[in-house]
Every structure is written in C-alpha cells, then in structure tokens.
Amino acid sequence: MRAVTRQRAVYWALLLVCATAAGITVLSPLPASLAQVPPTNIPKPLLVAANFGLILVLYGLLGLLGLHLAARNSWPGVFKEGAGWRELVLRPLWLGAASGAFIIVGSRWFGLFHHLGPLPHPPFPFSLSASFAAGIGEELLMRLVLMSCWAWLLRRLFGRFQAKRFTDGMAVIIAAAIFGLAHLAGPVYLAGFKSLGDIPGIFIVEMLVLNGVLGILAGREMIANGFVAAVGIHFWADIVWHVLYGSLGSGA
Numbered sequence: 596m597r598a599v600t601r602q603r604a605v606y607w608a609l610l611l612v613c614a615t616a617a618g619i620t621v622l623s624p625l626p627a628s629l630a631q632v633p634p635t636n637i638p639k640p641l642l643v644a645a646n647f648g649l650i651l652v653l654y655g656l657l658g659l660l661g662l663h664l665a666a667r668n669s670w671p672g673v674f675k676e677g678a679g680w681r682e683l684v685l686r687p688l689w690l691g692a693a694s695g696a697f698i699i700v701g702s703r704w705f706g707l708f709h710h711l712g713p714l715p716h717p718p719f720p721f722s723l724s725a726s727f728a729a730g731i732g733e734e735l736l737m738r739l740v741l742m743s744c745w746a747w748l749l750r751r752l753f754g755r756f757q758a759k760r761f762t763d764g765m766a767v768i769i770a771a772a773i774f775g776l777a778h779l780a781g782p783v784y785l786a787g788f789k790s791l792g793d794i795p796g797i798f799i800v801e802m803l804v805l806n807g808v809l810g811i812l813a814g815r816e817m818i819a820n821g822f823v824a825a826v827g828i829h830f831w832a833d834i835v836w837h838v839l840y841g842s843l844g845s846g847a
C-alpha cells in the first residue's frame with residue numbers, strides 16, 4: 596500500500612509540474628514564423644487557467660488509464676520499485692542529452708535535402724517550461740497511454756504464443772512512429788501545406804527518424820524503469836535541443 600501511495604504521489608506531482616509549465620508556456624511570445632497568426636481575444640490569464648485545468652484533469656485521467664494498462668502489461672508504472680538514481684536520473688540524463696545531440700546533428704543533415712528552413716524554438720525561459728510540459732505531457736500520451744494500450748492489445752492477440760518481448764517491442768516501435776508523425780503538425784502548418792502530398796518525403800523521414808529514435812529510447816526505458824525514466828529522457832533531449840541549441844539562435 597505504501598508503494599502504491601508513493602507512486603501515485605510522484606505521478607500527481609509530475610502532472611502538477613506539467614500543468615503549471617503548460618500554463619506558463621501560453622505566455623510565450625510567438626516566434627517570427629507565426630507572426631501571420633491572428634491574435635486571440637481571449638485574455639492570457641484565462642488561457643493559462645484553461646491550459647492548467649485541461650492538463651491536470653484530462654491528462655490526469657488518461658494517465659490513470661495508462662497506469663492501469665501498464666500494470667496489466669507487467670511494467671513498472673510510475674517508477675520501478677528499488678530503482679535508484681542511476682536508473683531514474685543519471686541514465687535518462689545521458690540518454691536524453693545524446694538524443695538531443697542526435698536531433699541537432701540529424702536536423703542539420705536532413706536540412707541539406709529540403710528547403711523548409713529551420714524549426715522555431717520557444718524563446719528562453721519559455722523553452723524551459725516547454726521542455727517540462729512536453730517531457731511530461733507527451734510521454735504521458737505517447738508512452739504511458741498509447742504504448743501501454745498497444746502492448747495490451749498485442750498481448751491479447753499473440754498471448755497464446757508467449758511472445759511478450761515481441762509485443763512489447765512492437766508497442767515501442769508503433770508508439771515511436773506515431774510520436775514522430777505527430778511532430779509533422781507544427782512544421783506542416785508553418786509551411787502552409789494544403790495536403791499531405793505537398794510535404795517533402797525527406798521531411799517525413801526526418802521527423803520519423805529523429806523523433807522515432809527518441810521515442811524508442813523512451814519506450815524501452817519506460818518498460819525497464821517506469822514512466823519517470825521516459826520523462827527524463829524526453830526532458831533532457833528538449834533541454835539540449837530547445838534550451839541550449841535554441842538559445843544559440845539556431846534552427847533545425
């Protein structure tokens with residue numbers, strides 16, 4: 596019972612950080628690439644409060660579903676009991692930092708083959724709040740909920756074959772691919788594409804590869820050490836990519 600209480604306390608603490616960071620990020624000024632977007636008439640304090648409430652309630656409920664499915668998959672849940680700083684802090688830090696460096700190098704290389712220009716970064720210090728919001732919120736949706744759901748479905752389909760490693764691996768790959776494709780939305784909107792056919796194929800490959808690698812690492816760590824480890828990898832990748840690299844005035 597004490598272990599469950601500790602896990603839930605960490606879960607809701609992460610949700611509170613995510614909701615607060617998401618609310619702060621609303622206050623971020625729009626980058627130059629979004630200058631054409633008409634300003635909203637909704638007061639900023641109301642947007643902050645709405646963002647905070649939406650994350651805390653909707654994401655909170657979805658996350659509880661994800662934790663239930665993770666338990667059904669025999670995964671650690673919020674964090675692996677008995678895991679220490681090495682598994683929950685240090686390993687996610689270096690994996691995340693390496694992923695961020697990979698995204699920087701990869702985006703510059705892929706950029707040689709298309710003319711979409713650099714991706715915008717939130718200005719500092721909002722890049723920091725965005726890293727918290729995305730690191731927790733996106734991992735909750737993609738790994739804790741989506742990946743857990745896919746693993747549970749695949750285990751029901753292939754359970755008779757005792758293929759847990761296969762079903763877990765497929766769930767990691769599926770969630771990572773969806774995670775990569777989801778990152779097409781912002782650049783596609785900024786570029787003004789009217790249909791999927793207008794998107795350069797190399798750019799789709801870029802989003803799949805760069806975000807997919809991060810997704811696979813986060814997925815594997817979640818299965819091994821829990822949701823906290825996945826959040827750590829994503830957070831530190833965003834710190835390197837958005838906060839450090841973005842502060843240099845560099846794009847993708």
